[in-house]
Amino acid sequence: MSDQKDISLLQDVMARFTGYIGKRLPTDVIKKLEELRANEDAELAKVVYKSMAENQKRADELDRPCCQDTGVIQYFITTGANFPYLGKLEEVLKNATLEATKRAPLRHNAVETFIEKNTGTNTGSRIPWLDWEIIPDDDHCTIEVYMAGGGCSLPGAAKVLMPGQGYEGVNQFVFDVITSYGVNACPPLLVGVGVSTSVETAARLSKKAILRPVDSQHPNSDAAKMERLLEDGLNRVGLGPQGLGGNASVMGVNIESSARHPSTIGVAVSTGCWAHRRGAIRFAADLSYEILSHKGVVL
Numbered sequence: 001m002s003d004q005k006d007i008s009l010l011q012d013v014m015a016r017f018t019g020y021i022g023k024r025l026p027t028d029v030i031k032k033l034e035e036l037r038a039n040e041d042a043e044l045a046k047v048v049y050k051s052m053a054e055n056q057k058r059a060d061e062l063d064r065p066c067c068q069d070t071g072v073i074q075y076f077i078t079t080g081a082n083f084p085y086l087g088k089l090e091e092v093l094k095n096a097t098l099e100a101t102k103r104a105p106l107r108h109n110a111v112e113t114f115i116e117k118n119t120g121t122n123t124g125s126r127i128p129w130l131d132w133e134i135i136p137d138d139d140h141c142t143i144e145v146y147m148a149g150g151g152c153s154l155p156g157a158a159k160v161l162m163p164g165q166g167y168e169g170v171n172q173f174v175f176d177v178i179t180s181y182g183v184n185a186c187p188p189l190l191v192g193v194g195v196s197t198s199v200e201t202a203a204r205l206s207k208k209a210i211l212r213p214v215d216s217q218h219p220n221s222d223a224a225k226m227e228r229l230l231e232d233g234l235n236r237v238g239l240g241p242q243g244l245g246g247n248a249s250v251m252g253v254n255i256e257s258s259a260r261h262p263s264t265i266g267v268a269v270s271t272g273c274w275a276h277r278r279g280a281i282r283f284a285a286d287l288s289y290e291i292l293s294h295k296g297v298v299l
């Protein structure tokens with residue numbers, strides 16, 4: 001049986017970490033934004049990048065969220081089957097969301113579907129959203145927090161292509177989504193592409209793709225090449241920061257894939273905005289923890 005004191009400690013750490021994610025961008029995103037700013041030529045785009053950097057500085061100084069839309073809270077949990085608090089995690093993360101909403105504070109973003117009422121707590125049916133991966137014979141637990149804002153979730157789309165549409169069909173789908181709706185999502189975007197067997201598997205993988213570091217690569221060399229080609233092609237569209245024109249449209253393109261039915265190509269796109277608020281924390285069985293996504297954090 002897990003000790004109540006330990007559960008309270010886990011809940012407190014997760015409440016503070018969740019609130020923190022709303023205020024400070026992960027190290028890889030900050031680095032990429034600095035790189036894009038340094039490589040920018042358009043005067044207006046330079047001003048926008050400068051105001052993004054100033055926004056980060058002020059959010060830090062004032063200890064406030066760096067965007068008013070702190071999103072719907074989603075937790076992606078990769079846990080060992082032997083992590084001692086596994087059975088308590090759902091309750092812990094719901095309470096952590098309630099606490100972070102009050103303490104950080106976070107904007108109230110959970111509207112109960114069909115009742116059409118904001119719960120006022122950032123919790124509701126199936127919210128915070130939990131995604132689980134269980135690792136056998138392990139007692140660690142990594143929890144990724146993602147703040148799914150309205151604008152950055154809007155371009156999301158999934159479709160099952162005919163097999164003959166091939167990888168060209170995947171590319172076309174990604175371009176159609178980003179050129180039609182990408183501007184709504186506060187570029188430069190981190191584009192996640194899922195290639196799989198059906199809509200829900202592709203959609204889940206596309207979201208997992210934007211949890212990966214910005215400059216990471218798919219382990220398959222052809223998929224990694226496709227990531228680079230999509231990134232180059234989308235940058236040539238020149239959306240620029242906040243869609244006002246500039247050298248880049250995206251921070252990167254990450255693809256995640258699975259084996260699929262021979263008659264289908266499921267494809268999905270998820271987008272992260274310039275204020276891509278995600279974080280990863282890894283707990284050991286004794287609840288000591290390491291923050292993987294942000295350097296130099298003190299919670």
Ligand code: SF4
Nearest residue numbers: 067149151152186273
């Ligand atoms: S898209 Fe991102 S930066 Fe833009 S309003 Fe939404 S959460 Fe904020």
